[in-house]
Amino acid sequence: MIHQLVYYSRNTVPGGDRQMLTNLREIVSASQRNNSRDGVTGFLIFDKTWFVQILEGERARVTETYNRIARDNRHAAATIVNVQDVTARAFPNWTMGGALRTLEVQEIYLAHNIGTIMEPAKLKSAQIIDLALDLQAFEQAKRQGQRLAG
Numbered sequence: 001m002i003h004q005l006v007y008y009s010r011n012t013v014p015g016g017d018r019q020m021l022t023n024l025r026e027i028v029s030a031s032q033r034n035n036s037r038d039g040v041t042g043f044l045i046f047d048k049t050w051f052v053q054i055l056e057g058e059r060a061r062v063t064e065t066y067n068r069i070a071r072d073n074r075h076a077a078a079t080i081v082n083v084q085d086v087t088a089r090a091f092p093n094w095t096m097g098g099a100l101r102t103l104e105v106q107e108i109y110l111a112h113n114i115g116t117i118m119e120p121a122k123l124k125s126a127q128i129i130d131l132a133l134d135l136q137a138f139e140q141a142k143r144q145g146q147r148l149a150g
């Protein structure tokens, strides 16, 4: 059984898009290092005000990863949306994918009924996972395009 945890938190690092992107890249690179060691996969959605993250893996590893993340002062008020055991990982190939909410992906959010101002407290975990899967597909297609173009 795979343990899956979904939470959201409020970003506490101020700055413009460039600063936010740097912040996100730092978080994602530390995550990839630790999560590959711990067998944790998932996805991190960052809409500039909110982080929404899905963590999946062995229960003890997911719990210790979440406890470490919750202490990070780059965000505050981490709130668990849902924990459940699932038969398979939703993000098997991502030690931690990250997507910044930019105009480019606005339509994807709107297609999931998430308006310009996201209200994570109103989101259901299934809705979050569906959004993250679409963002992941978009990121993958973009990378593929870059490789072909390069």
Ligand SMILES: Cc1cc2nc3c(=O)[nH]c(=O)nc-3n(C[C@H](O)[C@H](O)[C@H](O)COP(=O)(O)O)c2cc1C
Residues within 6 Å of the ligand: 027, 030, 031, 032, 033, 034, 035, 044, 051, 053, 065, 068, 069, 070, 071, 072, 074, 075, 096
């Ligand atoms: C929103 C957010 C999500 C994070 N996600 C992860 C994660 O999935 N895995 C992880 O190891 N660290 C994650 N971190 C970073 C941890 O809080 C912590 O800085 C890091 O694990 C420390 O790693 P180190 O001791 O290898 O430097 C996240 C931090 C934030 C703010």
